[in-house]
Amino acid sequence: MRELAAALAQVMKRNWYAHFFNRRLLIVIMPYRVFRASALDQATWAPFVAYGETVGVEPSWTRRVPVRVPEYLRELGLEFDLG
Amino acid sequence: MSQYHGIVIEQSLRGRDLPAGARVVAARQVGAWRFLLVTVPETEIEEHIRTIQATMVTDDAWYAHYFLGEELVVVFRDASFRVGTEPSTWGPAIAHGQARGIRLEQLDFKPRTVPDAEAFFGEPRFLGSVILESLSDPTPLQGLTPIHVRREEHPDDPTPLSGMSGGTTSPSRGCVSWRRPWRR
Numbered sequence: 668m669r670e671l672a673a674a675l676a677q678v679m680k681r682n683w684y685a686h687f688f689n690r691r692l693l694i695v696i697m698p699y700r701v702f703r704a705s706a707l708d709q710a711t712w713a714p715f716v717a718y719g720e721t722v723g724v725e726p727s728w729t730r731r732v733p734v735r736v737p738e739y740l741r742e743l744g745l746e747f748d749l750g
Numbered sequence: 751m752s753q754y755h756g757i758v759i760e761q762s763l764r765g766r767d768l769p770a771g772a773r774v775v776a777a778r779q780v781g782a783w784r785f786l787l788v789t790v791p792e793t794e795i796e797e798h799i800r801t802i803q804a805t806m807v808t809d810d811a812w813y814a815h816y817f818l819g820e821e822l823v824v825v826f827r828d829a830s831f832r833v834g835t836e837p838s839t840w841g842p843a844i845a846h847g848q849a850r851g852i853r854l855e856q857l858d859f860k861p862r863t864v865p866d867a868e869a870f871f872g873e874p875r876f877l878g879s880v881i882l883e884s885l886s887d888p889t890p891l892q893g894l895t896p897i898h899v900r901r902e903e904h905p906d907d908p909t910p911l912s913g914m915s916g917g918t919t920s921p922s923r924g925c926v927s928w929r930r931p932w933r934r
Binding site: 677680687 | 751752753773775776787789864868874875876877878879880881883884885886887888889890891894
């Protein structure tokens with residue numbers, strides 16, 4: 668995951684981000700930066716929220732990154748069994 | 751709200767039930783002991799300490815420890831110590847543990863940072879998303895197996911998106927799907 672995130676950060680365009688999460692960790696990938704935060708504690712999200720503002724990603728997105736599978740799938744409009 | 755992470759050995763608890771409010775986020779069996787990684791809301795840590803002390807078995811000496819930032823909380827059945835993550839601050843906690851029969855090498859309070867806990871308990875698989883259009887070069891996605899692909903148009907931005915989604919069976923990479931933070 669670390670290698671993938673680092674590689675994606677190098678090719679991420681301005682105004683965009685990607686994120687990955689599991690039941691404990693949140694990884695946010697922005698242009699040239701990778702942030703590891705707690706998926707359980709939004710107090711740890713401030714660094715990527717702040718950096719996002721400098722690369723065109725508004726806090727309205729970064730403050731509500733889905734980190735629970737049900738809400739994530741709902742946002743994607745997906746309904747399937749992850750197996 | 752900030753959360754303490756804690757390391758609790760299941761065998762230290764009578765009935766093996768954690769106090770309400772604590773959440774087990776990982777577990778690892780090491781020999782006869784089952785280590786639990788728990789989270790406790792910062793506002794509930796004092797009540798949690800009192801409850802877990804009352805829950806600890808009485809026929810042997812055990813401790814649990816919790817950490818948040820630079821703070822380390824060591825909890826024995828009959829005492830608790832708020833110290834730092836630096837070993838130079840551990841004197842009172844170590845002395846108390848040794849007085850209760852716990853060997854010095856067991857009073858190492860590991861892991862005591864979130865990254866160390868992740869390393870100890872193992873990193874769970876990740877779920878996530880990448881929008882192809884967000885990348886200047888999709889090469890890093892090669893080798894990932896898509897689990898979902900979708901193209902979508904946003905009413906305010908007619909450029910169609912090719913959403914690559916995917917996953918891999920590799921535990922180190924996990925599943926990948928995608929989402930787009932709509933540009934305004």
